[in-house]
Amino acid sequence: MDALDTAILRVLALDARATFAQVGEHVSLSAPAVKRRVDRLRERGVIRGFTVRLDPAAMGWQTEAFVELFCQGSTSPATMRSAVEHYPEVVAASTVTGDVDLMVQVRARDMRHLERVVERLAAEPFVARTRSTVVLSALVRRPDVPPAPEG
Amino acid sequence: MDALDTAILRVLALDARATFAQVGEHVSLSAPAVKRRVDRLRERGVIRGFTVRLDPAAMGWQTEAFVELFCQGSTSPATMRSAVEHYPEVVAASTVTGDVDLMVQVRARDMRHLERVVERLAAEPFVARTRSTVVLSALVRRPDVPPAPEG
DNA sequence: TTTGAAACTGGATGGAT
DNA sequence: ATCCATCCAGTTTCAAA
Numbered sequence: 001m002d003a004l005d006t007a008i009l010r011v012l013a014l015d016a017r018a019t020f021a022q023v024g025e026h027v028s029l030s031a032p033a034v035k036r037r038v039d040r041l042r043e044r045g046v047i048r049g050f051t052v053r054l055d056p057a058a059m060g061w062q063t064e065a066f067v068e069l070f071c072q073g074s075t076s077p078a079t080m081r082s083a084v085e086h087y088p089e090v091v092a093a094s095t096v097t098g099d100v101d102l103m104v105q106v107r108a109r110d111m112r113h114l115e116r117v118v119e120r121l122a123a124e125p126f127v128a129r130t131r132s133t134v135v136l137s138a139l140v141r142r143p144d145v146p147p148a149p150e151g
Numbered sequence: 152m153d154a155l156d157t158a159i160l161r162v163l164a165l166d167a168r169a170t171f172a173q174v175g176e177h178v179s180l181s182a183p184a185v186k187r188r189v190d191r192l193r194e195r196g197v198i199r200g201f202t203v204r205l206d207p208a209a210m211g212w213q214t215e216a217f218v219e220l221f222c223q224g225s226t227s228p229a230t231m232r233s234a235v236e237h238y239p240e241v242v243a244a245s246t247v248t249g250d251v252d253l254m255v256q257v258r259a260r261d262m263r264h265l266e267r268v269v270e271r272l273a274a275e276p277f278v279a280r281t282r283s284t285v286v287l288s289a290l291v292r293r294p295d296v297p298p299a300p301e302g
Numbered sequence: 303t304t305t306g307a308a309a310c311t312g313g314a315t316g317g318a319t
Numbered sequence: 320a321t322c323c324a325t326c327c328a329g330t331t332t333c334a335a336a
Contacts, residue, residue: 016201050167051294081290139232143202
């Protein structure tokens with residue numbers, strides 16, 4: 001993980017389908033050199049994969065919410081994960097500090113759909129109660145990017 | 152946006168660097184046919200771009216938090232956005248329902264870094280106060296995917 | 303209108319240096 | 320890491336369904 005790797009990842013974050021030659025122009029490297037570094041970053045797991053960025057509204061995802069779960073006693077993160085990862089509507093889930101135990105981000109077609117998902121989450125055996133916050137508008141949404149050098 | 156487009160997007164969500172021929176095998180279409188559809192999806196803005204999925208820890212992002220902002224009187228979403236989008240540490244920001252006005256997701260190198268970012272956010276002129284929730288562990292993190300057919 | 307086949311252009315990839 | 324040669328993917332054109 002040197003400055004060149006970071007520079008390559010920065011280019012790929014903006015356009016993951018850029019050719020190795022195009023990436024090479026940005027970082028002053030030949031195409032084969034870029035390829036070798038990308039292959040190595042994949043092997044090491046730094047790169048988890050490549051994906052497409054979609055317009056959620058165009059896809060039919062019109063409603064988004066943060067659903068906070070308060071869990072019974074000491075529910076293990078593994079239990080929480082396996083419960084929550086079966087929902088296709090769950091975009092992200094994290095255990096967090098504070099009174100909430102699990103923060104779940106849900107994407108649904110509409111309010112009716114969201115309501116059903118929240119009801120199903122609330123019915124999970126380890127869930128004591130839920131608190132939902134609906135997203136009004138997504139102001140910023142950025143892809144993964146390597147951190148800037150100390151500042 | 153028909154079933155073929157959706158199928159193509161599903162394949163690209165899993166591997167955005169798949170060749171058009173490979174995508175075509177999954178959806179029973181020739182490479183040129185796939186390319187034409189992908190081009191059209193980009194033109195229409197359904198596809199916003201292609202990006203890389205990174206291991207945040209490997210990148211030096213060790214700390215993540217939800218920072219809720221309570222704003223003065225009626226601050227416009229445009230004001231919130233332009234303030235918040237200048238922070239490289241801000242991964243996402245959304246206006247939300249409830250007592251919180253703006254939900255900001257922040258990624259920082261460490262607690263010290265996170266603290267400074269929260270201080271800067273709190274010092275924004277329109278911010279009355281903040282409430283932060285630190286992520287303990289990210290259980291699920293999924294890329295954008297087209298919704299499943301009604302269920 | 304959208305597809306598949308063919309042809310051409312240019313990128314991916316492995317080996318030599 | 321670059322250069323080069325080979326192979327294969329991207330891209331355009333065209334004819335057909």
